[in-house]
């Protein structure tokens with residue numbers, strides 16, 4: 001209660017993005033649907049992976065080391081610290097919006113999480129083992145401390161819910177064991193955000209029939225091809241393992257390799273660890289999953305990992321551009337896409353044969369702080385760098401659901 005004994009108006013939404021090694025969050029005012037929103041407080045816990053150095057980075061103050069005692073779980077400690085940090089904000093919260101990576105074929109839009117929904121979402125944990133368990137543990141933790149607040153799940157898969165039937169399909173028979181097995185696509189909150197920003201900033205993006213390739217290159221990495229702003233093809237599929245090489249994930253491998261490992265006596269758990277945690281930049285370099293560390297390294301394995309990352313990106317980009325039948329807009333986001341000018345230049349050079357021409361100075365200036373156009377004058381394809389904000393999309397989706405009585 002304030003001095004006049006009037007309860008504060010509940011006009012804020014907390015957005016939570018719980019990942020494998022990080023927990024990102026932001027406080028957003030419940031805004032009108034569709035308008036860009038900036039978090040007025042945001043931050044990130046990182047280093048939450050086993051053996052990591054957990055710390056809290058906040059938008060308005062210095063970094064803080066997160067104390068994690070022996071036997072304690074860093075992720076749980078981060079949730080506790082976040083709840084303590086937000087204790088004063090709790091009375092003005094209207095809801096908590098959670099990024100949930102997998103909605104399966106069940107959820108095509110935001111949903112309030114109750115026990116039934118939670119049980120359905122837990123079933124998808126094995127399809128996104130680095131994300132879904134943390135996403136859902138986050139929902140439960142906030143439901144426990146603030147039981148009066150709606151917990152709303154906002155899905156990565158939702159942006160791709162209308163993928164064309166052919167894009168969804170594997171060349172597999174329709175047998176009961178394969179029910180629900182199809183390509184879903186991920187990073188949807190991020191792609192939704194890029195779509196909205198491009199629509200505001202690029203007149204070309206507003207034209208019907210515009211063909212865009214959106215590249216979310218972070219610790220997880222994927223590509224999405226959009227036609228008139230609709231997702232029509234994407235590099236991640238049934239799980240968040242398919243497609244591009246990532247920080248610790250392999251991306252696409254020949255399924256024959258999995259058979260081979262099984263026949264060698266590998267267990268499902270061992271294969272899961274190999275493909276999700278020990279591969280990608282980390283596996284190929286043997287040094288680090290972090291592009292910054294690899295860029296700073298002279299080791300030939302670090303350079304090899306970067307070369308493979310860039311090569312597989314170009315290869316997958318070519319496939320999606322062929323689906324689109326050409327390209328009008330290319331946009332980069334995610335930690336690597338927003339910051340790594342050399343990687344962007346590499347892909348643009350690889351696509352120069354189809355009219356992508358980069359403004360080298362503009363590319364060097366794009367450092368992830370705001371949105372940049374980085375194509376050269378006269379380039380047939382517009383090229384943009386758009387710092388993503390999955391939290392703002394989740395908050396806007398949650399606000400819209402509440403407005404509509406959900």
Ligand SMILES: Nc1ncnc2c1ncn2[C@@H]1O[C@H](COP(=O)(O)OP(=O)(O)O)[C@@H](O)[C@H]1O
Nearest residue numbers: 019218219220289290291292334335336339340
């Ligand atoms: N300045 C930078 N230059 C190159 N790569 C960077 C830079 N900053 C971050 N990255 C890369 O981005 C990754 C994190 O991306 P982010 O999108 O935040 O990941 P997440 O998938 O965890 O949300 C890091 O692991 C690192 O590889």
Ligand SMILES: CC(=O)OP(=O)(O)O
Nearest residue numbers: 186187218219220240
């Ligand atoms: C789906 C996915 O890979 O997400 P992230 O990039 O946050 O790991």
Ligand SMILES: [Mg+2]
Nearest residue numbers: 019218219220
């Ligand atoms: Mg991410």
